Amino acid sequence: MPGLRADQQALYVKDMYKAEYESYKEVETKHDKIFKVVSKGVEGAGHKETQLLGAGDLERHTVEGQDINFKSPKEGWSYYVKYHTFSDGITLTKEAVADTVKLGNLLKALANSWGKSVRLAKETMASDVFNDGGDLSGSYIFNGSHTGNTDPSGNLLYDSKPLFNLTGNTRSTKGAGTYYNAVASISLSPTSFETVYNLHTATNNRDERDRVVANPADTLLVRTGAERFIADRLVESTNMPGGQLNDVNVYKSIVSVLDWDYLTDGTTYKAFYVGKRQHEDFQWHDRQMPEIDFFRDHNNRGYKASIDARWGPMIKNFRCWSRGGGTSA
Numbered sequence: 001m002p003g004l005r006a007d008q009q010a011l012y013v014k015d016m017y018k019a020e021y022e023s024y025k026e027v028e029t030k031h032d033k034i035f036k037v038v039s040k041g042v043e044g045a046g047h048k049e050t051q052l053l054g055a056g057d058l059e060r061h062t063v064e065g066q067d068i069n070f071k072s073p074k075e076g077w078s079y080y081v082k083y084h085t086f087s088d089g090i091t092l093t094k095e096a097v098a099d100t101v102k103l104g105n106l107l108k109a110l111a112n113s114w115g116k117s118v119r120l121a122k123e124t125m126a127s128d129v130f131n132d133g134g135d136l137s138g139s140y141i142f143n144g145s146h147t148g149n150t151d152p153s154g155n156l157l158y159d160s161k162p163l164f165n166l167t168g169n170t171r172s173t174k175g176a177g178t179y180y181n182a183v184a185s186i187s188l189s190p191t192s193f194e195t196v197y198n199l200h201t202a203t204n205n206r207d208e209r210d211r212v213v214a215n216p217a218d219t220l221l222v223r224t225g226a227e228r229f230i231a232d233r234l235v236e237s238t239n240m241p242g243g244q245l246n247d248v249n250v251y252k253s254i255v256s257v258l259d260w261d262y263l264t265d266g267t268t269y270k271a272f273y274v275g276k277r278q279h280e281d282f283q284w285h286d287r288q289m290p291e292i293d294f295f296r297d298h299n300n301r302g303y304k305a306s307i308d309a310r311w312g313p314m315i316k317n318f319r320c321w322s323r324g325g326g327t328s329a
Helices: 006-024 094-099 103-131 190-203 226-236
Strands: 036-038 046-054 074-082 084-092 219-223 256-260 272-275 282-297 302-315 321-324
Touching: 006 103, 006 282, 046 302, 074 302, 084 103, 094 302, 103 282, 103 302, 190 272, 190 321, 219 226, 226 256
Parallel strands: 036 282, 219 256
Antiparallel strands: 046 074, 084 302, 219 272, 272 321, 282 302
């Protein structure tokens, strides 16, 4: 195999794309069930959005002919996302290619491993939004600084607080209300689930002007393993789990359970999360789908294969998810 024609290389790349895609789909991913995946209109090095709060509440007229009170709309928070690039490459010597009878099989195997690597990288980064969400110092994941735009909140959320904040570290809205969305030192149980569920739906059901709005929850997100069994008993049992009076389970089917292998926050008190999956304000931006290249290196007459992709999370509302247990700092 002294050389490869351009059309041969194109065929190999096509086969590699197919192998990478099939491998990516081999195991069910969870990030796309938790985040709202956005790919249309995702451009540039990152993205910035500024929240508009509108003009405010309607004013009741007390007399006939009363003038309308015209006000300028107010701005809320600014949200930033950076599109991170992930890549890998391999080099093949001229001799290795010439001595490989089935080069196509080798490249398919390579692309297959890349499919798994893409899946792992996405799941790891997406889950770290939860795993690092309570860190007081934040994480690079929340830093949306990109070319031409510096995220003023740095490694924290848009309001310079962690994604999951405790009662001793409340956050303020534009209406000056104070809120938290995490409860420390609790493990998943009927009582702790009710505490977090009520915090999510009945306390944090306010907008940035502190007006009452619905903040529904449809998912109980937990670790894979023992936490999943506890969660299933909690929301699927007909009678109250662990009870002795045969009481009706008021939590039955109130949410669905989703477990995720990549969740790691908490040791004594393992974190669990109550929220709404694929919320409009909890986004995953796919900036660039995986691109594969296979080309000749004219410096040594060998060959190189590479892959790269770009993505990043954009969090526009701390209310999308509430946490029990986990980091207590």
